Amino acid sequence: xxxxxxxxxxxxxxxxxxxxxxxxxxxxxxxxxxxxxxxxxxxxxxxxxxxxxxxxxxxxxxxxxxxxxxxxxxxxxxxxxxxxxxxxxxxxxxxxxxxxxxxxxxxxxxxxxxxxxxxxxxxxxxxxxxxxxxxxxxx
Amino acid sequence: xxxxxxxxxxxxxxxxxxxxxxxxxxxxxxxxxxxxxxxxxxxxxxxxxxxxxxxxxxxxxxxxxxxxxxxxxxxxxxxxxxxxxxxxxxxxxxxxxxxxxxxxxxxxxxxxxxxxxxxxxxxxxxxxxxxxxxxxxxxxxxxxxxxxxxxxxxx
Numbered sequence: 001x002x003x004x005x006x007x008x009x010x011x012x013x014x015x016x017x018x019x020x021x022x023x024x025x026x027x028x029x030x031x032x033x034x035x036x037x038x039x040x041x042x043x044x045x046x047x048x049x050x051x052x053x054x055x056x057x058x059x060x061x062x063x064x065x066x067x068x069x070x071x072x073x074x075x076x077x078x079x080x081x082x083x084x085x086x087x088x089x090x091x092x093x094x095x096x097x098x099x100x101x102x103x104x105x106x107x108x109x110x111x112x113x114x115x116x117x118x119x120x121x122x123x124x125x126x127x128x129x130x131x132x133x134x135x136x137x138x139x
Numbered sequence: 140x141x142x143x144x145x146x147x148x149x150x151x152x153x154x155x156x157x158x159x160x161x162x163x164x165x166x167x168x169x170x171x172x173x174x175x176x177x178x179x180x181x182x183x184x185x186x187x188x189x190x191x192x193x194x195x196x197x198x199x200x201x202x203x204x205x206x207x208x209x210x211x212x213x214x215x216x217x218x219x220x221x222x223x224x225x226x227x228x229x230x231x232x233x234x235x236x237x238x239x240x241x242x243x244x245x246x247x248x249x250x251x252x253x254x255x256x257x258x259x260x261x262x263x264x265x266x267x268x269x270x271x272x273x274x275x276x277x278x279x280x281x282x283x284x285x286x287x288x289x290x291x292x293x294x
Contacts, residue, residue: 119168
């Protein structure tokens, strides 16, 4: 029984590791909240000045005004995506913090799972931005 | 013995197999994100320089001196912004890649110190990101204030 426990719990998070996890959780929470606020403010400003902004864009870029609805759709998609992205980070930070304070490995594991999803979305965002940059240069 | 048990339960947190699996997954994806981010920045910088080389703004048509100065200023700004961008991305890449590699190695070898050092990398990554966020928000706020002041002075 003791051997089983030892193989299962052979690694312990000591005080140094826990402090690092607390730092990660604290800064991740700050970034997530600041990110969500910034995205919501950008969405609010856009909603207020949306029509005027698109009229100006049509004038400057000289494209068909019918494309505006597509651009609005893309913008809404990006706002929703960014909120989900930052929410995952917020959830990861709170689960890791709870896991440390309650000494609950399951919560800690759930926190790292959320962080994995956050980095997965980060990789997707990077690939998308690279594709957009390449398309902008070669199309 | 009892004291030792209470010490463990009070201060140490067990890293179970489930925690190990999820932490390893997070580290793997962090490594992928770090490599993609660095590659994306390098490609963007190369494209920017390639674009500037063929930019019509640098064409020497008329007003030779003025155009040459403009072109030099444009390239100067591009070099500085590229260096800053590359430096910051490089720093973030270093921290994230450190987290990815040390954590995975540490978990494979059940090496507590290595896992702790890996988490130190992730901690440095989030601190750097947080500071960049604060700087970005400050610059954004100054920009908004500037626009408001310019608009107010025009009225």
